[in-house]
Amino acid sequence: MAEELTDFEKRLYEYLCKMDFVTKHFHGSDAAKALGVSEDEVYCALACLTKKTPKKLNVNYRNGGIQIITAD
Helix, strand or coil: CCCCHHHHHHCCCCCCHHHCEEEEEEEHHHHHHHHCCCHHHHHHHHHHHHHCCCCCEEEEEEECCEEECCCC
8 A cells, every 4th residue: 555544444444344345335424324424424435535546446326326445
């Protein structure tokens, strides 16, 4: 990785790895509740993760929602 992940980005990535966001859509509000942060913080960290870990994280919009695939 070119840049180190923040503690929250690491927590978010672990959350994304544990959940199945291929068959069900990702919702920032659900992630925010689970992680105890605001929805804005979730989406900002998700954007940073896509930049910092491009080979480990695939985010796309399909079938009316956000799908996230992690390499781990």
